Amino acid sequence: xxxLVRHAILDTDFVSKANIxxxxxxxxxxxxxxxxxxxxxxxxKMRQELGDHGTRASQGWLDHKITEGDIRCYDDEQxxxxxxxxxxxxxFAYYRSFLKEGCNMISSDYYGEYFKxxxxxxxxxxxxxxxxxxxxxxxxxxxxxQKSYGEIKAFVLLKTLNYVYGxxxxxxxxxxxxxxxxxxxxxxIPCISVLSVFQKLWLLGxxxxxxxxxxxxxxxxxxxxxxxxxxVKVVKFSKGSNKLEKVPIGSVISDIYAGKYKARLDGYLQxxxx
Numbered sequence: 001x002x003x004l005v006r007h008a009i010l011d012t013d014f015v016s017k018a019n020i021x022x023x024x025x026x027x028x029x030x031x032x033x034x035x036x037x038x039x040x041x042x043x044x045k046m047r048q049e050l051g052d053h054g055t056r057a058s059q060g061w062l063d064h065k066i067t068e069g070d071i072r073c074y075d076d077e078q079x080x081x082x083x084x085x086x087x088x089x090x091x092f093a094y095y096r097s098f099l100k101e102g103c104n105m106i107s108s109d110y111y112g113e114y115f116k117x118x119x120x121x122x123x124x125x126x127x128x129x130x131x132x133x134x135x136x137x138x139x140x141x142x143x144x145x146q147k148s149y150g151e152i153k154a155f156v157l158l159k160t161l162n163y164v165y166g167x168x169x170x171x172x173x174x175x176x177x178x179x180x181x182x183x184x185x186x187x188x189i190p191c192i193s194v195l196s197v198f199q200k201l202w203l204l205g206x207x208x209x210x211x212x213x214x215x216x217x218x219x220x221x222x223x224x225x226x227x228x229x230x231x232v233k234v235v236k237f238s239k240g241s242n243k244l245e246k247v248p249i250g251s252v253i254s255d256i257y258a259g260k261y262k263a264r265l266d267g268y269l270q271x272x273x274x
Contacts, residue, residue: 006035007167008192009158010042010071012049012150013174017194019058020221023213029061031214032172032197033070035204041161041169042066044075045153076136079160080129086164092127094163095156102155105182110152115139151182158189172197173267180267193267194218195232199256200263208257215253222249234261235270242270 018029033040042062050059065071074082076095083091096118103111121127121135143149151173158169170190171183183189192200198218201211222229231246247255252269255261261269 004037005167006038007161007169008038008040009154009169009171010040010046011154011171011173012046014172014194015042015046015062016050016055016058017174017221018172018197019055019061021194021214021217023210023217027061028194028197028214028218029058031201031206033065035200040065040071041157042071042073043150043153043157044073045150047073049150074157074160076133077129079157080133082160082164089127092122092132095132095160096122098156098159098163099152101159102152105155106152114142155183155189183266188265190265191267192263195252196263196267196269198253199261199269202256208253211257212253219249233268235264235268237270237273244268245271 015029018032019027021028047059047062047066050062062071066073080091080095083094087094099115099118100111103115116139118132118135118139121131140149154171154173158171161167161169170192172192173180173183174193180191180193183191198211198215201214230249232249232252233244234247234252235242236245237243252261256269260272262272264270
């Protein structure tokens with residue numbers, strides 16, 4: 001893998017939302033995949049989560065992009081094979097280490113709550129791919145829905161790419177601040193949120209009139225959902241520290257194109273001050 005390429009993991013919430021936001025006959029997710037110099041990946045868990053919680057349109061979009069080769073989708077068996085190519089019989093230990101680190105981003109108790117049997121299996125020795133993956137699936141079956149596990153799988157994939165190929169990777173993730181802060185602060189992984197995608201489009205020289213159509217779709221979605229959102233949080237440096245400040249959601253795109261913001265590694269936009 002070339003070091004000149006920017007490797008990027010897509011998570012479930014990002015793809016779902018980026019397929020809701022649209023302009024004419026294109027969705028924002030299409031614009032993201034055209035970012036120059038990026039190579040995109042996802043975990044198989046994401047495909048399952050889109051089927052469970054996402055829209056049919058976003059699931060169809062993802063399946064098509066994987067089939068076309070625009071996104072490379074890994075399952076756990078492929079991850080084990082990648083790790084085995086670099087670490088041999090220690091591939092299972094590496095997978096467990098990445099899994100623990102990902103779980104710790106969610107909660108210090110997360111791994112211990114669900115993966116005791118995986119530790120017991122590894123402790124017994126005589127490991128093989130089929131046995132490890134079967135035990136992993138048993139542990140995962142205890143988690144259930146809405147437990148942020150897709151984010152952990154994305155993290156395992158990211159760490160695998162980093163270890164095997166020596167590349168750093170971004171993650172395109174949801175506007176869930178806890179998830180983004182976990183990636184950025186706990187694991188030093190740069191995050192790109194849906195909001196900071198608009199900053200990226202400005203930097204790429206996309207015309208304001210084109211991007212504004214996508215942004216208005218984003219605003220409409222925020223305002224018309226069950227719990228309407230009329231403001232977004234941005235970071236402002238004040239009195240020696242960064243503080244989150246609410247700004248009207250409709251004003252942000254004009255301010256982006258006026259050069260008033262920069263994108264942070266945690267996916268927040270930060271006001272540029274003199």
